[in-house]
Structure formats: C-alpha cells, structure tokens
Amino acid sequence: MKIQYNNSPSGLPVTLTGFESINRYWDEKHDIYAAKILPGEFYVSVSGELITTVLGSCISACIRDRKTGIGGMNHFMLPTDIRRNPNSWNDTPVNMQTRYGNIAMERLINVILASGGKRSNLEIKLFGGGKVLQIDTDIGGKNISFVKQYLMTEGLKVAAEDVGGIYPRKVLYFPKSGRVRVKKLINEHNDTVKQREKKYIKSLDTSPIEGRIDLF
C-alpha cells in the first residue's frame, strides 16, 4: 500500500488518499477536527483528529499505534442473509460472514501499518454489538464473537471494550492519546441508528461480497 497525503480544502487537516468521502468537520464541543463514520466505512487519522460514530448492533474496532498515535476506527457488521448464497462453504471457516468481517478488520490494520505503524505497537479497543435491532438473531452478539475470534487468531490483544447490552452507543475516539469516550444512548427517541443499520444490512444482502478477479 502506498500512503499518499491529501492537502484538504477548507482548512481541514491533512488526510490519507482514499478517505476523501468521509464527513469531516470542526467539532466545537471538543475543540478538535473530527471525522464521522457511517456503517461500512472506516477512517484512519494521521492528523490527530477525533473519530466518531454511533453504533447499534454494529461493531467498531478502534486501533492505533501507541508510539506514533496514528490510528483509526472501522464500523461494520457481518452480513446476515446466507440464504441468498447457498453453497457448500456456508458451514465452513470460509463462510461469507467470516470473509467479509476479516476484510473489514484487515483494511483498517493495513492502513495503520502502511502509515508507519507496527503490529507490536497496536492498541485495540472494541465497542458496539448491542442487541438493538428488533430481529430474531442476535446480530450484535455475532459481531462481538467474530471480532474477538479474529483478534485472538491474529495474536492481537484487546486493551479495552464496551460491547453488548441493549442500548446504542456514541463513540468518540482520540487516536493520538488512545482515549475513548462512550455515551450510551438510553433516551434515544429517534430511530436513526436502527434505520441506518437496516439500510446497511440490506446493502450487504444485495451487493456482492467478493472482490474483482483479473488475469493478466
């Protein structure tokens, strides 16, 4: 991966190429530039920005290099509908859910490592995976199990976590210091979080979970 820096418009801090579409702004309350990510997105800050998101059943891994302070956050859930893809791999270690989740984690880690991070310096914190959506399966629980299994296989330790439960969470991550603030949205009256997650589930269930293949 070749890391390229973009000089951003409107006085926004420098960001990495590939993250131009992420919503970034000046956060008056915390007196810092912030990047807000949505389901399916991830962001790595090289400028000490705050990274924020709101999680329901989805999970976010906040990962940084302790020494450089470069770090980022992802926001994903595993695809739910395996019926659309009935094949002999569904009950194996290479089922669609595992393949998708694996890449959500690998993309984030790859950018941090390519930006000068070292695997041995990685600090990992986990959030989300709530039982928020009123559907039969515990999607949040599956997301938590997946991430923990993935990190164990990769030999990466979890430094802190706030996962599960029944409430959505707003997460504020400061990769430079590693500090995280989590606010449980106990009195959430609007259902924006649920609606966003349902839309995300639908997009996962209708778009292909497979990359391109090119033979030269």
Place this chain on the structure above:
Amino acid sequence: MINILLVDDSVSMREMVSFTLNQAGHNITEAEDGVQALEIAQSNTFDLVITDINMPRMDGITLTAQLRGLDDFTFTPILILTTETSEPRKIEAKQAGATGWIEKPFDPDHLLATINKVI
C-alpha cells in the same frame, strides 16, 4: 493435487485460504511475509504462488519480482490476493511478473476456478 506457496502476514487469512485450497486437495506451504517466502523458494519448487501485497519486511510485489529472478520460478503462476483496489498497484504487480490479481474478500469457488485456469 498441486503444491502452493501461500504468503500472507494475516494468520486468519492464511487459515481461510489454506482451508479453501485443502478442500480441493492441494498441498500448502505457508509464509508470513516476502522474506520468509523467498527463503522457502530458494530450496523448494511450487506449482503456484499466492501472495498478499501489504506485508512487513517485504511486500508481495517485491516478492513477485524477486521470484521471477529465480530459475525455478520463471514460469510459475503468481496470483496476488489483496485488499488493494488501486489500478496503479495492479499495473505494478503485472510489471513485476504477476499472473493475476484477486481482490479480497475472495469467493472460495472463484478462487479455485482461477487457480485451475492458471496452472
């Protein structure tokens, strides 16, 4: 059955790819980065190499170019298996001597079909 050298720094990715290839009866040797792969390649031959790009010590494109310099790997198919989607990197891989480019997440059936096409 063919002998495959699989190079990836992610343990879980190596496990997934190995599982897929084992199901098809192939024989897998794993390496965790380009340097280790090159060491293995000095004293072993393979029918196919599958390599990630972003790895510590030596990336997959450098590995591809180095393998092409070894007599035993001049014509060995080398497939890149990566999370990258960048066209310039794809061109670099091609110029380094790669045979094909597969973006993760891979579909197990399509991975096996691609292997059958190139060997």
